[in-house]
Amino acid sequence: MCGILNPEDPIERQNEKLIKISEALMRRIEQNTDAEGAAYAQFQRAAMLEEEVQERTRDLEHALDLLNTSNAKLAEANREAEEARSNLANAIETIQEGFALFDPDEKLVMCNSRFGLHMPDIRAAFVPGLDFHDYVQLISRSRFREHADSEAPEDWARGRLERHKDDHVIFNVRMIWNRWVQVSEHRTPDGGTVIIQTDVTDIMRLERQERERMLDDQARVIQATLEQLNQGVCIFDAQARLVGWNQRVGELLSMPATLMRMGIRFSTLLDRFRDDISFTDGTTIETVEAWVQMPGGRPPVNFEVKRGPMLILAVTAQEMPDQGFVISFTDVTAERAAVRAIKDANEMLEARVAERTLALKEALSEAERANASKSRFVAAASHDLLQPLSAAKLYLASLEGEGESPVVAKVSRALESVEHILDALLDISKLDIGKAALHEAPVSVGTVLAQLGEELMPVARQKGLDLRMVSTSAVVRSDPTYLRRILQNLVSNALRYTDRGRVLVGARHVPRGVRIEVWDTGPGIPEDQQQAIFDEFRRLNASASAAEGMGLGLAIVERACRLLGHDLTLTSAPGIGTCFRVTLPLHDGAALHPEQAAPRGWNAPRNLGAELVLLIENDADVLRALTTILEKWDLSVLAARSEAEAHDLVDEVGVAPDAIIADYQLDDDRLGTDAIASLRGRLGPIPACIVSANRSPELIAACGKLGLTLFPKPLEPARLAAFLANVEAST
Incomplete structure (x- = not known):
């Protein structure tokens, strides 16, 4: 039978052949009866063929049923796909922002009616199949995008395509009529691109007002x-x-x-x-x-x-x-x-x-x-x-121990803010014109960090931040004053910009040096602004008032590091945090700078034991304020407003003072150094110090030559107390 039928023929063709064979056999049986039963055999064969035809017919009917079922399922799937596409289109249409989807081949798949709404001159071109490159070219030439005078459309398009290489991009586009659109671009798992356009005009206007x-x-x-x-x-x-x-x-x-x-x-x-x-x-x-x-x-x-x-x-x-x-x-x-x-x-x-x-x-x-x-x-x-x-700070210091007063505390903080701003302005001026006086000496990093920790810990606690100063025994060579200012500005900056988390400060040993690192968990600094933060009066996302700083801290850090030859680096990730690193040279085997041992703040020791202090100050307010503090420390004070008056007071009491405190710039073109030299010529080598707002190298050299301690204005009472304690201890 297999030789008669071709299995590759369709079932209908095979059934047609079987029917014809069956009919031919029946005719032979009817026409030629075999006495030996041949006719019966032919009939039997015809019956078998009939059964096979029926079986093949049933198979055909089953196949047709399966085909109909498949067609029904396919139609249902098509209906569901169309319904899902319709739901997706309806969903993105309800989004308040402009939405567009590009496939992995950079072709536009779909977008809602708000996409490109701010650029009606090119809106009609946003149809499925639009190439992403052509989309960028259209945006660059839209007359509704505000064009910078120095930037050609081709340059803008080139920069936009360069940013398209990143997986996630967010930037603002300025439109005409002082409007802004924020563009968010994100890569899909299959390599496509989703673009969301948000009108941020109101936000930008509020930021501008602030x-x-x-x-x-x-x-x-x-x-x-x-x-x-x-x-x-x-x-x-x-x-x-x-x-x-x-x-x-x-x-x-x-x-x-x-x-x-x-x-x-x-x-x-x-x-x-x-x-x-x-x-x-x-x-x-x-x-x-x-x-x-x-x-x-x-x-x-x-x-x-x-x-x-x-x-x-x-x-x-x-x-x-x-x-x-x-x-x-x-x-x-x-x-x-x-x-x-x-x-x-x-x-x-x-x-x-x-x-x-x-x-x-x-x-x-x-x-x-x-x-x-x-x-x-x-x-x-x-x-x-x-x-x-300086006079105001001294008057505040004289109120110590007379009861807590919130007004005094607020005035103290306000004066400290003014002092910080003035110090910053003076520092930036000196660093810019190259007149900053440097005095390199061995400095204990651990001591500086400990002092900064005590000073800034209340600020950290007030903001709920965890401030950690990792102790270290490293000794570096640097200018003690400027190194402290560098680290103080970096830590203060980290505390100001960090809203939650912690600030970590520590030192790492590197080949032939020490690297001090200041880590924070703040908002981070975008890469395109990491150089700009070192400019004067530049503050990013700062909520602090002008009293807390004028954006000079990092400018001072950068100039001081450059002047001292200290390497300054920065790494930051938006949303994660920032790390500033200052690398300093190690110093071997020398005494530490004495300034590090001096206390800071308003608290000062009482009962120093000195008998008599000669004070020479031409400013009446400063003279009264400093006299009040010295008398509260149980010291007897000879208060003079000039060199001549100082000589008269010494002659009047007939006793040489235990110490001399003199302002540098006196009246009649006289200097405090000259007055001290004159008094020592009469009374002998009396311990003495100079108080001055002058920070010139000439004054520092003059004080060093005469063996005088120099205190900058505004005067820290605790440092003056430490000086008088050393004077008493040496007598």
Whole structure:
């Protein structure tokens, strides 16, 4: 039978052949009857063929049933898939943000109606099948995206495609009409891309308002500082509009109050004085106007002008980072009068002496013009600002032990904030002009960390943070003052930006050095801003007020490390935390810097045992405050406001003091070092110290030569107590 039928034929074809064979056999049986039973055999074979036909028919019917069932299931699956697709489309349509899905081949699969809503000029092009590269090109050329003047659409598209290589990307796109859209891009498990667009205009506006409020606070601090300067200062923005000034500039220029107003242009002010001033060094009005109109990168300029018959002003103009500029005016009439007098006297000398004198005058004049602005600022800030601050701190110290007062505590914290800000401004000024005095010595890292831990632990507890200082016996070579300032700024910065978790500070030994690390669990710093945080007045996500800092801490750290030759590195991960590392050289076998043993803070020992202290201070407030503290320590005080008065008091009591405390800058152009030298010449080698806001290398050298201890203002009472305790112990 297998030879008659082909198994590969369809069942219908095989049934057709079997029917034909059955009919042929039946006809043979009917036509040719075999006496030996051949006809019966043929009939039997026909019956078997009939059964096989029936069996094949049943198989065919079963196969058809299975096919129908499969078709029904396929139709149901298609219906469910279509329903799921419809549900997905409805779901993403209900999302408030714009949503788009690209497949692994970078083709647009689907998007909702809000996707690209902010760019109606290209919205119609967002259809399934759109290539991601073409999508970016459309965005880069949309007239609704705000284009930076210095950035071409091709550059923006190139940067956008570069960021597309990351698995997760979040950035903001600025639109026209001062609107912002945040774009979140995430990779799917199969290699596709999901893009979500969120309108963050309201958030950006709130952040801008908060930033403007913080800038207002900083502006008040800066204005207060400007008013303390002896120079007249005007600040102009990038459009040459007046944005800040002090009263001194109005006095020097006789500027009417109605003219000095916010937003007035430089050209208007210049026209007001065009006929009232004359230049004394070859500079012209046109030169000044050309400098102001330069597009950027303006070099500092210095010149002198004469106003009226007598007044001579030294003028310094310098560009700011935002392409605005600052102009300062210094009254140099007396100096120039002295120079003229010397010149008139030297004209009577022989020609060679006159030539040399003229060359010297020109050199001195050039040096004065180059350094007048910053030198006068540092001097004024050091003495005029720190002097009353020192008196206030001393008065607060005198209240110790008279009962707890929340008002006194708040005033103390406010003064400390002002002191920190002034110290930061002075430090950044010195570091920038290269006048910071360095005194490298062996420093115990463990001692510095322990002192910082005691000082900053209350701040950590107040925020609920775990501050840990890992002890170490490492001794490094560095400037003790600046090293402490570096670590204090790093730890304070970590505490300020960390809301929960801990701050860990420790030291690791590295080849030929020690690496101090400050770890925190704060918000982290994005990689594109890790260099910018070392700029002045830069604070990221800071909720602190201006009283807690002006964004100078890390700028001081970077400049101090650079000046000391200490390697400073930073690693950070957003959402995880940050680590600052400072690498210092090891120091072998020398005594530690004595400053590390000095106590800090307001608490000071009582009953020092000294009999008599001679105090020389020309400022009445500081004199009274320091006298009050010394008398509370059971010391007898001879309070003098000048060197002559100090000699008279010693003559009056007839007893040499056990110690001398003298301010550096006294009246009548006398110095505290001179007064101490004079008193020692009469009374012998009395232990003495100098208190001054002056931090110049010359003063430090002078104190070292005379064997004097130097205390910076504002004075720490506890350090003074330690000095007097050592004096008593040596007597």
